[in-house]
Structure formats: structure tokens, C-alpha cells
Amino acid sequence: MKRKSTYPALVIHGGAWDIPDDAVDAHYRGIQKALKVGWAILKKGGSSVDAVEESIIILENDSTFDAGRGSFLNSLGEIELDASIMNGKTFRAGAVAAVKNIQNPISLSRLIMEKSEHILLTGLGANRFAKEHKVPFCKMEDLLLDRELQRWLKLQKEPDYSTKDAFRMKQRKLPSGTVGAVAMDKAGVICAGTSTGGTPNKYPGRVGDSPLIGCGTYADSSVGGVSTTGWGEAMIKVVMAKTVIDIMEQNGGDPEDAAKKGITILDKKAAGFGGVIVLNKKGHIGIAYNTPRMARAYITSAMKNPVIEVE
Numbered sequence: 167m168k169r170k171s172t173y174p175a176l177v178i179h180g181g182a183w184d185i186p187d188d189a190v191d192a193h194y195r196g197i198q199k200a201l202k203v204g205w206a207i208l209k210k211g212g213s214s215v216d217a218v219e220e221s222i223i224i225l226e227n228d229s230t231f232d233a234g235r236g237s238f239l240n241s242l243g244e245i246e247l248d249a250s251i252m253n254g255k256t257f258r259a260g261a262v263a264a265v266k267n268i269q270n271p272i273s274l275s276r277l278i279m280e281k282s283e284h285i286l287l288t289g290l291g292a293n294r295f296a297k298e299h300k301v302p303f304c305k306m307e308d309l310l311l312d313r314e315l316q317r318w319l320k321l322q323k324e325p326d327y328s329t330k331d332a333f334r335m336k337q338r339k340l341p342s343g344t345v346g347a348v349a350m351d352k353a354g355v356i357c358a359g360t361s362t363g364g365t366p367n368k369y370p371g372r373v374g375d376s377p378l379i380g381c382g383t384y385a386d387s388s389v390g391g392v393s394t395t396g397w398g399e400a401m402i403k404v405v406m407a408k409t410v411i412d413i414m415e416q417n418g419g420d421p422e423d424a425a426k427k428g429i430t431i432l433d434k435k436a437a438g439f440g441g442v443i444v445l446n447k448k449g450h451i452g453i454a455y456n457t458p459r460m461a462r463a464y465i466t467s468a469m470k471n472p473v474i475e476v477e
């Protein structure tokens with residue numbers, strides 16, 4: 167049976183990992199607020215790019231998540247952020263990697279998408295572009311949480327700590343909290359975005375999947391949009407976001423099937439863990455993850471109330 171179109175539509179995530187019981191409420195409230203802000207934009211006819219940016223800003227400013235304020239520290243005790251955004255109609259994209267002192271890297275990514283001929287700017291180049299476009303800088307202390315300082319101090323006493331082991335040996339216990347959003351507006355334009363502080367104690371300059379178009383983020387309004395979260399090195403190996411889009415192009419546009427198959431590929435080919443949110447060109451949603459929990463929320467024009475889940 168052919169399903170009716172249900173856009174505008176919005177789906178967001180706040181990371182896939184073993185979210186502790188005592189952090190579930192904060193995750194729930196965070197994604198609830200972000201969904202509300204993004205949905206208000208879409209409902210009144212606003213663009214999917216605005217909805218994605220504004221939803222992600224809420225999550226970057228919420229220290230519950232590993233994005234913007236509250237991000238993990240790298241092995242030098244610094245905060246380096248990655249983000250990306252893609253417009254599925256114009257096929258333009260913008261991204262930043264390993265950028266410091268920027269509270270909302272998703273907004274800087276959008277500026278790069280709209281005002282630069284390039285797609286991805288890293289480190290000092292991204293800061294230079296931010297300065298030229300009058301994006302405010304923040305101090306590292308503005309992004310730093312005592313929770314993360316304590317985590318970092320603890321990890322300095324574990325010289326053998328590795329992300330790979332945290333994922334594989336410790337029952338998928340690598341903390342996460344990357345955020346992402348995919349929206350389709352009334353005009354049928356799909357936009358996807360992702361923002362993260364990366365993985366705890368990462369090597370300085372390490373870039374994960376989140377700012378890489380095709381790995382952490384992808385949007386093509388003629389097929390759908392995807393944002394991912396999880397172990398970035400594995401996501402990059404299977405070009406996760408674009409892989410899910412390609413599956414959807416071949417399975418008749420079924421986002422649930424594409425999300426599930428994407429996670430199976432991640433698992434089988436790269437022994438990876440994580441989650442994906444998917445939106446197809448009709449505004450239907452698919453979500454899949456192979457971690458103990460994933461924070462996710464969505465709403466479409468066919469729904470009275472949103473679905474918000476952290477389980």
C-alpha cells in the first residue's frame with residue numbers, strides 16, 4: 167500500500183550509547199525542547215535549514231550532550247568541535263572540523279555552506295572564517311563542564327585507554343552525546359545536520375564522521391536525509407550516511423529498512439556501534455541503533471504528538 171506524504175517532518179537525535187539511568191531525564195528534556203523549537207519553524211512554513219540549525223543550537227547549548235557546551239576533552243585537555251550541514255535541494259554543504267572556541271559550530275557550518283565556495287574548513291581556517299563573518303568566539307571555559315574535566319583527569323590515569331576498547335570490550339560503554347537533526351519543510355526541501363565534541367580523549371586534530379559529508383550527514387531531497395552518531399572511525403569506513411541513502415534509493419524509499427540495513431553493515435563490515443536517523447522524501451522516518459540506548463525524537467504533519475524516546 168502506498169503511504170501518504172507526511173511533511174513537514176523533523177527527526178532529531180542526542181547520541182546513541184549506554185545512557186546512564188540518571189541521565190535519561192536530561193536527555194529526554196533536551197531533545198524534547200530541540201524538537202519543539204525546530205517544529206515551530208517548520209509548522210509556520212519556515213525552511214528545513216533553519217529548523218535543523220535551530221534544533222541543533224538548542225542541543226549544543228545544553229550541556230547534557232557532547233556538542234558545543236559539555237563536549238569531551240581531547241588528550242591535551244582541549245575542546246575541538248566538529249559539525250556539518252547539507253541542503254538536499256541545492257546540494258550545498260558546510261562543515262567545520264577540530265574547531266576551537268566556537269559555541270555553535272552548526273551555525274558556522276551553515277555560514278560556510280552559504281557564504282563560501284568550500285565545504286569543510288578545519289581548525290584555524292575555520293576560526294579565521296568565523297572572525298571574518300563576525301561569529302562570536304567563546305572561551306574554552308564557556309564550553310567546559312566539571313563533569314568532563316573529571317572524566318579527562320580519570321582517563322589520564324589510564325594510559326592504555328582507547329576508543330576502540332571502550333566500544334568493543336566494555337560492552338559499548340563509550341560515552342557519546344553527539345546531536346543531529348533531519349528536517350523536510352513544506353516546500354519539500356530536506357536538510358540534515360550533525361554536531362559533536364567527538365570521542366573522549368581523542369588525539370588532537372582527530373576528525374570523526376560528523377563533519378564529513380556522506381559519513382555523518384547527508385541530504386538529497388529526491389531521496390532523503392540522514393544524521394549519524396556512534397563510533398566515528400567505523401562510520402567513516404562504511405560511509406554511513408550515504409550508504410543509508412543509497413539503500414533507500416534501491417528499496418523503494420523505505421527509511422526503516424534503510425536504517426536497519428545501515429546498522430547491519432556498520433556492525434558486520436566495521437564492527438561499529440551507533441545509531442542513525444533517516445527521513446525519506448515523503449517525510450517518513452526510520453531510526454536504528456545497536457547501542458543499549460539512543461536519544462531520539464520526531465514529529466511529522468500526520469502526528470498530533472511527537473515521539474520522544476531514550477531507551
Ligand code: ASP
Pocket residue numbers: 181182341342343344362363364365373374375376394395396397398399401
Ligand atoms: N560520531 C562521533 C565521533 O566519532 C561521536 C558520537 O557520535 O558519539 O566523533
